[in-house]
Amino acid sequence: MELIHTFFNWEILVESFPILLRGLGNTIMLGCAAIFFGCIGGLILCLMRLYAPSWLRYLAIFYIDIFRALPILVVLILIYYALPLAGIRFTSFTSATIALSMVLAAFTAEVCRAGIENISKGQFEAASALGLSFWITMRKVILPQALKVVIPPLTSNCVSIYKDTSLASVVAMPDLLKQATDAQALMANPTPLIGAAIIYLAFLWPLVRLVSYLEERGKQQHSR
Template sequence: MPPWLQLMLDSLQPLLWAGLVFTIPLTLLSFTLGLALGLVVAIIRLFGPKPLVALVRFYVWVIRGTPLLVQLFVIFYGLPSLGILLDAFSAALIGFTLNVGAYTSEIIRAVISSVPRGQWEAAYSIGMSWSQAMRRTVLPQAARVAVPPLSNTFISLVKDTSLAAAITVPELFQAAQRIVATTYEPLILYIEVALIYLALSSVLSALQVRLERRFARYGGYLEART
């Protein structure tokens, strides 16, 4: 067996373990919390009072206008100067959540705005409150439109978690860096990591296609009912 192939096989188990223990949980938690944050921010942007609208617009402006790596450094290395100490995983989780929240808020705001005003009026005409109209009429229609961009955000987040290595989170990419430090074979290890990320992204892309088709059928069902 060629030495490079043996090295890749020997490295596969620790790399997959790092992905399973750190990369995947960090991705899922960050996206879930970020999506919830994005929904709140989007609703405030569309329907909130002016002071809150100004506050969340400032938050989105700052997050979208600065690099994610800088945000992680501010949280992990900067906050301790204010007496706020966070472990690496918590700092990464906060950083990714805030980042995802800002970007998904713009997606959610756009898809909610795309729902025709007549849908609101129809919901109010049958006695629904604002929250009922939002939950039962507007969000289901908006979700169908939001699936592609939100799925792309999730796939991008999987790859962006590699930045957590910069603040010492022992995820997939940092696991590769540690192996490189002992084997002195950066090209082989980094290609292996790239292949693992590529495999994950390919699986998620296939799931995205299936999810889009499912929502398309659901959308056709809603249109048939109306």
């Protein structure tokens, strides 16, 4: 009973729930912003790596390799704590968005590259024979087909980014984990952290199942 009273105190959970919901709202906004900018940046990096002049191609490869290797926490700390030394300051939300977007862009670029390279070269040749420009070919022929391949791993990366939003608490952004930590300190009880864990699970578990469904459907379509 003492364990339940300490870690699953219903009164404290109910009292802290509005605080946790505010943190959840910030977490969702942060995740959506990071995914939006990260996916756009990743597609641009992918096209640079595949079709840009050689110096831009090597620059894209360098970026992708670096940010796939760096932990998100290190990138976040550098942006929030190191850049002010150079006179560049961002809010905690902006810093977290930039850090998450930069890392996601690197992984998205590799996923998109694999998807585009999975398309037969005959598709490019057929589009060229029809007189389609490069950008129209990419937009109307290549990317719609590549999308079927990249959706499962891309969705998986997005789920990972939502989990990594918890790192924003390091720079005092009031996300779900930060609000739970503050509530724990205020109420002198770890129940708010358990509540945050339950909310993370309820929010992310359907997304994890969605990834599994997309992967299974992709396998079925590929086997036909």
